[in-house]
Amino acid sequence: MSYVIIGNSYAAVGAIEAIRQVDRDTAITVISDEPYRCYARPLITFWLGRATATRNMYYRPADFYKRKKVEPMLGRRAASIDFSGRAVLLENGDRVAYDKLLIATGGKPFIPPIKGYTPGVKHVHTFTKWDDAKALYALSKRHKKAVVIGGGLIGLKASEGLNDVGVDTTIVELGPRVLAVALDEYSGQVASRRLNDNGIKTVTGVTAQEILVNKKNEVTGVVLQDGRRMECGILVLAIGVRPNVDLVKDTGVSVERGIVTDERMQTTVPGVYAAGDVVQNYNILMARQDVIAIVPLAYEQGRVAGLNMAGRHAEYKGGIGMNSVEIYGLPIMTMGLTNPVSESQQSEVLVEGEIYRKFVFEGNRLVGAILMGQVDCGGVLTHLIRSKRDVEPLKEYIRRGDLLALSAFIKTECSCYSPEWVRAQESGFYFYK
Numbered sequence: 113m114s115y116v117i118i119g120n121s122y123a124a125v126g127a128i129e130a131i132r133q134v135d136r137d138t139a140i141t142v143i144s145d146e147p148y149r150c151y152a153r154p155l156i157t158f159w160l161g162r163a164t165a166t167r168n169m170y171y172r173p174a175d176f177y178k179r180k181k182v183e184p185m186l187g188r189r190a191a192s193i194d195f196s197g198r199a200v201l202l203e204n205g206d207r208v209a210y211d212k213l214l215i216a217t218g219g220k221p222f223i224p225p226i227k228g229y230t231p232g233v234k235h236v237h238t239f240t241k242w243d244d245a246k247a248l249y250a251l252s253k254r255h256k257k258a259v260v261i262g263g264g265l266i267g268l269k270a271s272e273g274l275n276d277v278g279v280d281t282t283i284v285e286l287g288p289r290v291l292a293v294a295l296d297e298y299s300g301q302v303a304s305r306r307l308n309d310n311g312i313k314t315v316t317g318v319t320a321q322e323i324l325v326n327k328k329n330e331v332t333g334v335v336l337q338d339g340r341r342m343e344c345g346i347l348v349l350a351i352g353v354r355p356n357v358d359l360v361k362d363t364g365v366s367v368e369r370g371i372v373t374d375e376r377m378q379t380t381v382p383g384v385y386a387a388g389d390v391v392q393n394y395n396i397l398m399a400r401q402d403v404i405a406i407v408p409l410a411y412e413q414g415r416v417a418g419l420n421m422a423g424r425h426a427e428y429k430g431g432i433g434m435n436s437v438e439i440y441g442l443p444i445m446t447m448g449l450t451n452p453v454s455e456s457q458q459s460e461v462l463v464e465g466e467i468y469r470k471f472v473f474e475g476n477r478l479v480g481a482i483l484m485g486q487v488d489c490g491g492v493l494t495h496l497i498r499s500k501r502d503v504e505p506l507k508e509y510i511r512r513g514d515l516l517a518l519s520a521f522i523k524t525e526c527s528c529y530s531p532e533w534v535r536a537q538e539s540g541f542y543f544y545k
């Protein structure tokens with residue numbers, strides 16, 4: 113009997129820890145194309161910006177694999193899976209046999225066709241791996257102007273890291289604001305102002321239509337759709353990330369938006385599980401299958417997969433989108449639907465100086481929130497959204513923005529409250545500074 117996990121990040125760690133709760137001895141092999149032990153991916157920003165030292169990058173201690181009796185195969189890429197022979201084939205031809213397999217290959221940056229761009233253009237990077245941060249840091253010593261295409265979470269994070277090492281950075285975002293999906297107009301403006309005040313420029317409503325290169329095939333700038341030219345020696349493409357389903361294309365593993373799994377995280381091939389950013393999973397709020405690519409869900413899905421792989425019965429019941437960032441001292445949490453999409457949804461807003469709170473209700477249910485400047489009790493609000501409970505008796509607390517009272521009320525009055533659950537939710541917000 114053996115377990116094999118492809119990927120070595122949050123979903124993989126969740127699975128390892130769950131398997132070892134049930135099964136202390138069966139061999140576990142982890143295959144990762146990155147050469148590092150599991151690290152906290154969101155921290156690559158702060159490593160680039162020199163705010164996090166290498167020793168603080170890791171998600172688990174150095175003896176993690178030894179304690180969990182895991183054989184790590186780091187810096188090794190899985191090239192394909194032989195489902196009928198139950199083996200993973202590595203790039204060098206090695207075969208790693210499995211009885212139970214977990215695919216935890218995460219997300220992959222998406223690069224649309226842009227005139228002038230070929231994978232060979234130098235000084236153009238995506239920003240999802242520690243090696244990307246290392247490459248950008250090396251470039252920052254020689255080039256002092258960067259353009260980041262994409263003002264979502266990853267674009268913002270890349271910009272912050274570059275800005276912090278003295279690179280004059282401009283974000284170019286096609287949408288009307290940075291973090292366009294998570295924020296609304298007001299909070300987007302506040303976020304942009306905070307970026308601008310700290311040296312990062314933002315250009316919205318337009319994107320790059322051409323990448324300019326010199327004779328050495330190094331990037332020298334971009335041309336925007338409105339004809340503007342922007343010079344840069346570093347270009348970051350942060351347009352989006354999609355499930356990395358390369359290994360299961362045209363196999364028996366069903367793929368829609370991401371890998372399809374059942375509630376036990378098993379794919380359409382028996383004995384083969386999938387978890388994390390590579391899967392689609394149930395969006396509780398939208399009542400549909402979505403890719404919700406965040407740390408807490410990746411870990412939770414990995415745990416559910418691990419328990420089932422080891423013979424227990426566990427089910428993953430779905431999640432909601434949430435985000436937690438800090439932009440130069442401005443904490444922001446968003447959860448659920450932050451911009452109403454139908455007339456049946458109403459939003460209520462509270463502004464007190466630098467503090468902005470927005471709650472989106474649908475009838476008696478809370479379906480989304482933005483907390484900016486003060487983010488207490490984000491976990492409690494997430495709980496209210498996820499549990500779809502009637503918040504009518506709590507609305508007054510929510511309106512007053514009295515989130516501490518709300519939390520206390522829930523603790524004493526609400527039968528669905530479980531201290532463990534809310535604690536887990538609070539810690540589920542990975543609030544990286």
Ligand SMILES: Cc1cc2nc3c(=O)[nH]c(=O)nc-3n(C[C@H](O)[C@H](O)[C@H](O)COP(=O)(O)OP(=O)(O)OC[C@H]3O[C@@H](n4cnc5c(N)ncnc54)[C@H](O)[C@@H]3O)c2cc1C
Pocket residue numbers: 118119120121122123124143144145146153154155156157188189190191216217218219239240241265266269270356359387388389390405406407408410436437542543544
């Ligand atoms: C800059 C940045 C900031 C972020 N900030 C936040 C945040 O603040 N909060 C939050 O919740 N989420 C954040 N995220 C998202 C979060 O990092 C992901 O949701 C999470 O890492 C997903 O974990 P995972 O285990 O599914 O896969 P991943 O972390 O994507 O890891 C998958 C691993 O599999 C490896 N792999 C892929 N294919 C193969 C193969 N064929 N062979 C071997 N190995 C392979 C990959 O190289 C990678 O190491 C951030 C992401 C980035 C990039």
